[in-house]
Amino acid sequence: MLPITLTIAGSDSGGGAGIQADLKTFQELKTFGTSVLTAVTAQNTYGVQAVYALPEDFIVEQLQSIQSDFNVNALKTGMLFSASIIEAVSKQLENVQAPIIVDPVMIAKGGATLLQQEAVDAMITHLFPLATVLTPNIPEAETLTGMKIQTYDDVEQVAKKLLAMGPEVIVMKGGHFAPEQQAAIDHIFFKNGDKLTLSAPRVQTKDTHGTGCTYSAALTAFLAKGLPMKEALIEAKRFIHAAISHGLGIGHGHGPTNHFAYNTKAKVEVEIIE
Ligand SMILES: Nc1ncnc2c1ncn2[C@@H]1O[C@H](COP(=O)(O)OP(=O)(O)O)[C@@H](O)[C@H]1O
Numbered sequence: 001m002l003p004i005t006l007t008i009a010g011s012d013s014g015g016g017a018g019i020q021a022d023l024k025t026f027q028e029l030k031t032f033g034t035s036v037l038t039a040v041t042a043q044n045t046y047g048v049q050a051v052y053a054l055p056e057d058f059i060v061e062q063l064q065s066i067q068s069d070f071n072v073n074a075l076k077t078g079m080l081f082s083a084s085i086i087e088a089v090s091k092q093l094e095n096v097q098a099p100i101i102v103d104p105v106m107i108a109k110g111g112a113t114l115l116q117q118e119a120v121d122a123m124i125t126h127l128f129p130l131a132t133v134l135t136p137n138i139p140e141a142e143t144l145t146g147m148k149i150q151t152y153d154d155v156e157q158v159a160k161k162l163l164a165m166g167p168e169v170i171v172m173k174g175g176h177f178a179p180e181q182q183a184a185i186d187h188i189f190f191k192n193g194d195k196l197t198l199s200a201p202r203v204q205t206k207d208t209h210g211t212g213c214t215y216s217a218a219l220t221a222f223l224a225k226g227l228p229m230k231e232a233l234i235e236a237k238r239f240i241h242a243a244i245s246h247g248l249g250i251g252h253g254h255g256p257t258n259h260f261a262y263n264t265k266a267k268v269e270v271e272i273i274e
């Protein structure tokens with residue numbers, strides 16, 4: 001049976017992030033992608049020009065349509081925008097057995113708000129207890145904990161605080177951390193105390209629109225296919241690294257990543273430190 005994946009996120013008209021990045025990634029990884037739209041953005045590689053959030057009832061309606069027909073093998077959340085959307089979605093996910101990957105999307109690379117300030121608490125209260133994996137970038141992790149991250153020690157302390165909020169695994173994504181380093185390093189912390197560090201060469205490029213969405217979608221797809229957690233994390237890192245390394249030169253601003261690359265280009269070596 002084809003694994004079924006689900007993304008609950010916002011639409012990016014420019015096709016590089018949000019629902020579009022997720023579905024492209026799900027498809028490349030040979031899973032059957034389904035989607036629940038929370039908001040529609042007018043967006044391109046320059047930034048977000050407008051945001052239109054959908055009514056909570058209609059978001060729940062979409063989710064019910066999927067839940068009443070499909071056996072979803074893994075799902076992710078992306079842009080959830082408001083506290084009321086988070087509450088409605090979380091309620092609907094309460095009895096889900098499949099892995100839930102929460103990408104706590106807050107601010108687009110161009111600075112547009114994708115999560116209202118007062119929604120941060122709702123996310124912590126309602127969604128984090130349901131999360132299998134949480135994938136914050138550094139600014140998101142700082143906002144969620146109210147702590148500053150400057151050193152590796154800070155990364156670990158913040159991750160511990162996030163683990164206490166409910167998720168089983170915290171992926172502290174390194175795209176924004178120590179940009180002077182030659183590597184893009186993700187530090188991963190597990191509830192049982194295990195740690196995993198995944199490092200890949202940092203690519204000098206401005207085409208990083210949708211990296212977080214694409215990464216969490218790849219992780220969702222690999223988990224849907226039944227890979228054990230650590231293998232899924234390693235393959236997701238390979239997927240995003242290939243996508244960033246082979247930019248498509250699309251648009252005039254911060255371009256999208258290449259969702260084809262994992263399947264069409266040589267695989268990069270990810271350094272694994274356990
Ligand atoms: N320039 C880069 N070169 C290689 N990998 C990168 C680069 N920027 C981000 N990554 C990787 O992409 C993934 C998404 O990270 P990040 O950019 O921090 O997330 P977000 O898009 O949510 O801000 C992580 O695995 C990170 O290490």
Ligand SMILES: Cc1ncc(COP(=O)(O)O)c(N)n1
Pocket residue numbers: 009010011012017018019041043078079105107108109114208209210211212213214
């Ligand atoms: C609809 C939508 N969802 C999420 C993002 C975040 O994108 P990025 O991965 O570049 O931070 C975005 N720009 N638009």
